[in-house]
Amino acid sequence: MTALLSVRDLSKHFRGLAAVSHVSFDVNPGEIFAIIGPNGAGKTTLFNMIAGAMAPNGGTITFAGEHIEGLRSDQVAQRGIGRTFQVVKPFPALTVEDNVVVGALMRTNALGEARKVAHEVLTQLDLIGKRDQLASSLTLPDRKRLEVARALATRPQLLLLDEVMAGLRPTETDRIVSILRDLNRSGLTILLIEHVMRAVTALASRILVLHHGAAIAEGTPDDVLRNPAVIESYLGAEAL
Amino acid sequence: MSGLWHNAGWHGKAIALLLLLAFLAAPLVSDRYLLSVLILVFYFAYLGQAWNLLMGFAGQLSLGHALYLGLGAYTATALWTLFGIGPWIGVFIAIPVAAAAGMFVGWLGWRFAIEGVYFALLTIAFAEFTRIGFDHLQITGASGGLFLSVNGPGADKWWNLGGGPLLYYYLSLILAVGATFLVARLRQSSLGYRWLAVRENPEAAQAVGINIFRARMIAMLISSSMTAVGGVFYGFYYRNLFPSQVFDISRSIELILAPIIGGLGTIFGPVVGAIILTPLGESLTGLMEAFGINAPGAKLIFYGIVLMIIISLRPDGVWPWLARHLKLDGARK
Amino acid sequence: MSFDHRKLSRRSVLAGTAAGAVLLGAPAIVRAQTKALKIAVLLPQSGYLAQAGQSCHRGALVAPSVLSDFGHQVELIHIDMESNPDVARTQTERAINEGAQCIVGAFDSAGTLAIAQVCEQRQVPLIVNIGAAPQLTEQGYKFLVRNFPTGGMLVKNGLHQIQALIDATKIAPKTAVFLHANDNFGMAQRKGMDALFPTAGLPFKLLESIAYDPKAQDLSVEVTKIRGLNPDLLLVVTRAADAIKLVRDTVRQKFQPMGIISPGAPGLYDEEFYKALGPLADYHIDALPWANPKSKVTQALEAAFKKQQPNYRFAVECFNVGFTFDALLIAADAFKRAGTATGPELMKALMATNLVDHTMIGPPIKFDAKGQNVDIPSGCVQNRAQTPTVVLPAEVATMTPVLPMPPWQGRT
């Protein structure tokens, strides 16, 4: 099976400080892949390089057979990678529906069609009842789902989720988990960065663990969680 | 506009139609003074729409729109006085000249990530730079000014933008109404949505596939082109141009007052703002005279106070508030 | 389509037009049924030309009583055009609606031309009191006359006066530098200078013409540049406040020309110039049209001015005041001859003007086919005891010119 996303030897350093060094992994079509690691491990930097928000210093990123490293984030999006932001970035003065319409407009210039897509996505994410509210008036859990909805409206092949569960209550987390599982079932590949281990173990088929910018383990949740290096560096410090 | 029109309630439609009819019929009943004031209202509404496109929709603060106004005005009038090329052709040369300047400013600003106040200062710097440049440009009379004849061959013909107040009245009305339609249309297009996204959050906009540089450049292209057309109107309406008048920073400032006071990023804001501000100035002058006050400066003191009061009480502009009170839909539009 | 503002009253118009226009409320028009000519005087009393505009305004304020003594009835509408052509244009329309039969204004060229558009269309005569851009009378306006010299005329007459000064004082300058503001007034004179100086036959060489930015904060660099050229004469065209900076930096840099002479620009004889420089303001010369101290009109105007404006000196203000008064006098005189205030009739009378008695030095006021008074001679005015004093031509002079001027040192 050819990987949908293939990261090879990816590095990024800031003023000599290595944030990500020589990281490689593959994400296969249809799977849910999670990246975990303690704060400052380089997760978000890695994520930003894939999404095009940051150019790597070395290494390659291949998506659907095409090199995408160094592309701008809009070019990456155009190629089929949707993303959310850790600190949510809605379009505050626009309605919920218009937020999602903007996403849908990536694939079409026809507003009617974009609106139809937006309605579908909003229904899927349980936001349809709030479509006429201003995005600025939403609660945090709703904003998180709006982020996902806007990204989904671009009809991505791969969805990048940056700590979409952080700060949510358990019931809300479960709600998003079930939504993501449904999306995955309908064929969407998902790459997520997450702190909430409950969600990670519930969703991910494979996990990559980052520590000080380097990959220290990769495998199924069970494998990874039993890995002594992981337990020492990460789980030992935070989860246990 | 169509979407907006369908969304508007019956009284919204009625008010819009009545206002348009009143403006169309105004020359039949009103005196020339009122017409000359209305010409200024439409002129500022038009320029306000042009500026609002860039600031209100694409979120880029330009304080140097006098640059495009002046380039438009100078290009068309110079073509007419020096080469006898009439304004209907001249305008199509004025537009690319001003647009090229706009694209250059935009390119420089957005390629080098100059944002917010810094971008505003960049636009001022270009406008002032050009003003001084034109002060030394001998072919257009330098600081001595460029003058249009009133009795040269064809000077008084409408197709050369010469004539009585009716010509300028309807021309400015067409410009203002046309610009409002254009802006409404753009607002309801995919481009309009992209602009709003870029204005609200550039990073998020980029993440949904929007090329923010291109979106801003298109806004600048349309805005500077529209402003240039306003400049052509200005040049032929006043029939004389001085760099110190047309490129001055006070021109840039006066043309942004109407859209901000009316309601930034709304379709009718610039129109409402112009309808408030120009007559406000005129009526303050009238009031001063009625009370027998001859105190130079007093009028502008009151004008400044009114500006401060409006922006303090209605920071989003008058139109959204007005629309809510008139129970019109689309207050945010 | 023709316009008749009486078709409907202002109030019903207001009710019928735009919602925003309701703000325009103004007192209802009461048409004057007197024999007085109703003249609107538009001047830049605020904005960047306020200094000159307010000075002209004082001339307009004093005019009605003086004119009445000479048997003319005028009624004035005073309007501040804020140094803004938009305001000039709408306010002209309003003034004509309110019954103005003639317009006088407006000191600057942009404002004057905005007014000219309206006057041309409404067939109401415009008399330009001050405004030097040659184009004002070259654009084909049929309802515009100007009793003020063009930039070229000012330079031509100014250069004649400089020759006369050289003859009268027996000085022998070899070099000069021309410094001018880069605005429309300065540029009009620069063009005149470029065209006329080479053939004027003056005995000195023009080393350089230097333009300065009228928005400049100081003129020290300009003065340093002039000092480097070291001319005998300094010819200047400045705005009021700039003349102060110029002289101050000249003194500080210890540069001592034979004289500082202006071909007709304001600045060297304004009250603020005297207040700022004291004795250092003396001996500078302006070659420009001036009030004729021997004319009975001037004497009457001066007397009335002293009474009405005790805080201002007529000798200092007489350029602005005189030209503004003469513009009003020209209007009143034409009205008397025409016997009517209808625009075309009044304009015909204006074009036939032959006004012997007036304020400013010169032969009877007449207009050529373009509406320009081509015969407005300049005199020489030298600052003496901080008062502008006529020193040439000899027949109207009250003192004789002094050149080279006494050195800066020892003046205080």
Place this chain on the structure above:
Amino acid sequence: MTAITLNVIVQGVLTGLVYGLMALGLSVIFGVMRVVNFAHGEFTVIAMYAAFILFEVLHIDPLIALLPIAAVFFGIGYLLQRTLITPFIGRAEHEQFILLVGLATVIVNGILLIFGPDARPINLPYSFDSYTVGSLFIDKVRVLAAIAALAVAAALFLFFRYTRTGTAIRACADNLTGAGVVGLNVKQLYAVTFGLGLACVGAAGTLMATIADASPGLAQAYTLLAFTIVIVGGLGSMVGALVGGILIGVSEALAGFYIQPSMKSMFSFALLIIVLVLRPQGLLGRRL
């Protein structure tokens, strides 16, 4: 280098220092509060009139009047911030812009109404004196004004560096949320900052009155000048504002001398454009 070129440069440096002090006030206000004070030049002109009145009525030399005027301006700034400006902190720039343009219109026309359009000079006994150094002529008033400007700037610098309030204000500028979290009274500090900014303007305007004549028309040009200097020198850098002032002063002087005086501001604006493009943080500013 010829003596005359040197003379031009010296004049540029001296004038630039006074401009720099004026810009310093803007830098403090803009750098700390992000308020775009588009009425900056207008406040400068008010200070010039204040200096004029104190000199005319009480015969106080502006170099002494500087202190009371700066103190009064501090009070004005403090009160303005507490009343008019506070609601606009953190609001969109265009809203601040309209508020301050309105204020500027009121100030300029108020001055015109009260004092009339004439330029108002301060005729000091030494107004026309100059020092002769070799073949250079250096204006006495410019030298004194430049020294005073340096002294005020130094005082401000010491205040920000060594007092509790100064340090607290710098903390606000660096990290507003952080400052609030550690319990600083941000509102109070902002009022003090605006007061300090205006005190700078008050001092600069007073000094300006010795080298230029007060008139209502100056204001807009001063505002633009201050913004140009602050951007060129570097926002939030106190030394930057002074260096920016000198740079603008010297480049205008040299352009005026070697090219054409009427084109000299073109070079300031060109410099502004170049700095914005190549070094948006300004010559001495920290990275944005």
